[in-house]
Amino acid sequence: MDPAASPWHLLGAELRYWRDEVRKLNLREAAAKALCDHGDLSKWERGLARMQTDVIDRLDDLYGANGRLAALHAAMTELDNYRMGRVAPDASSRDEDDDMERRAVMQILAALGAGAAIPPGTWDALFSGVERTIAGRSGIGVDDWSEIVWEHDFAYYTNPPGTVFQTIASDFAEVSTLLKRTSTATARSGLLRISAQLAVLMGMEMSDVGDQGSSLRAWRLARRAADATGDRDLRVWVRGWEAEYGYWAGRPAPVIARLANDAIEIADGSPSRSLAEAHMVRAFLLASQGDAASTQTALVDLRRTFDAFPDAVDSDQTSPLWSFRAWAQAWALAYPYALLGQTREAIDATDQARALCPPTFHGNAANLALVYALTQARGRDVDHGLQEAIATAQAWPVSTIRRLIIGQMLDDLPQKSLESEAAHELRSLTKGSVSDA
Known part of the structure; x- marks a missing residue:
């Protein structure tokens, strides 16, 4: 099998990888569980036949591929139709650059499905449309994608x-294509704004699955796209999120401080969710360095910014990434207090954040549980903290944020607790890449 030989060879190689290496099933076992013929499955894995959507969906569920195989099959089918001329009327206008970006998305999806590194040059191909627009290339207009980003x-x-x-990534590729056709300044600025927000989301996702190199590329592009719009709030927003995720990912402290300070300088005193984010990150960084006095100053700045928010910032219609609710402010207090060993303050803030956090925000609930565990471990009940952290790590995948908090907790354990069975279990739960958790 040569995954580069044809789209169906690529899909076949992925099918074989998930069956043989991930699930450890032979052809007959997999076919029986997926309700298909093992001979057909063999042909699909060798790229000799096309498979139906219902079958790929069953195999995706069986292998636990979380939609990767289904997405790859859909992309392969669309590309095959494109090459055979069976395309929608408006697809005939796509040029060679469009096809290159489509292939880039498929390469990224394939690499993620196989747990492999993103091929060199793939991000360049995907980001090319936005890069050219930043440089001044024009094209045709497009509607606002704000609702899609909100979702x-x-x-x-x-x-x-x-x-x-x-x-x-698929939506980013489409926006990139539209940008190349946009000639109207207003439409181009709107698309660049959407591109910056999508790039921020890709930076977060890549960081969470442990691909820091790709994450950095996404953050850099997000900054450049935001700057190209001239939108002050967007520029502050991108830098605030990059500073926070840079902190969780372990980027150098001077880089995090520069990003946060740049956001504060660009905001120029205008209160916003993004400015609150920047003050919060400064508090996190200073607390991690043990500077209690400067941490308190950053938290005072955060409170002042929060109190000055316009009503729209706290609206139910505002996306989570653009809002800063009361629960987020409580979280912004709980974590630095936990780092500084201010047990009572940390517990009070954590309890408040847990009570206010939306029930569907499972990841944030897990983060708060770990802050509580960190507080216990640095306070009066190390064993309780370890058990809380183990339960959280078992219940929810380890992300960039949760990996760092658990690492800080383990690093600060007394020697006796560090050698305990609970500490070894917690360490084993966070071994390997984030995507393995």
Whole structure:
């Protein structure tokens, strides 16, 4: 099998990988469980036959591929139709660059499905349309994609790490194509704004699955796209999120401080969710360095910004990535207090955040549970903290945020507790890449 030989060879190689290496099933076992013929499955794995959508959906569920195989099959089918001329009327206008970006998305999805590294140059192909627009190339106009981004924001908050990247990358490729055809300045600015937000989401997702190199590329593009729009709030928003995820991913402290300070400088005192984010990240960074006085100053700045928010920032119609609710403010207090060993304050803030956090934001609930565990471990009840952390790590996939909090907790354990069975179990739950968790 040569995955580069044809789209169906690529799909076949993925099918074999998930059956043989991930699930450890032979052909007959897999075919019986997926309600298909083992001879047909063999042909599909060798790229000799095309398979139906219902079959790929059953195999995707059987192998636990979380939609990767189904998405790859859909992309292969669309590409095959494109090559055979069986395309929608408006697809005939796509040029060679469009096809290159489509292939880039398929390569990224295939690499994610196989747990492999993103092929070199793939991100360049995917980001090319936005890059050219930033440089001044024009094209045709397009409608606003704000509602799509809003839905992606909620999906990011309510789904496990790495599971919404596929749709985000596909939408980014489409926006990139539209940007190349846009000649109107207003439409181009609107699309660049959408591109910046989608790139932020890709940066978060790539960080959560452990691909920090791809995450950095997405963050850089998000900054450039935001700057190209001239939208102050967007520029602050991108830098605030990059600073926060840079902190969780372990980027150098001076880089995190620069991003947060840049966001504060660009905001120029205008209160916003993004400015609150920047002050929060400064508090996190200073608390991690043990600077209690400067941490308190950053938290005071955060409170002042929060109190000055316009009503729209706290609206139910605002996406989670653009809002800063009361539960988020409580979270912003709980974590630095936990790092500084201020047990009572940390517990009070954590309890408040847990009570206010939306029930569908499972990942945030897991983060708060780990802050509580960190507080216990650094306070009076190490064993309780370890058990809380183990239960959380077992119940929810390990993300960039949760990996760092668990690492900080383990690093600060006394020697006796560090050698305990509970500590070894917690460490084993976070071994390997984030996507393995």
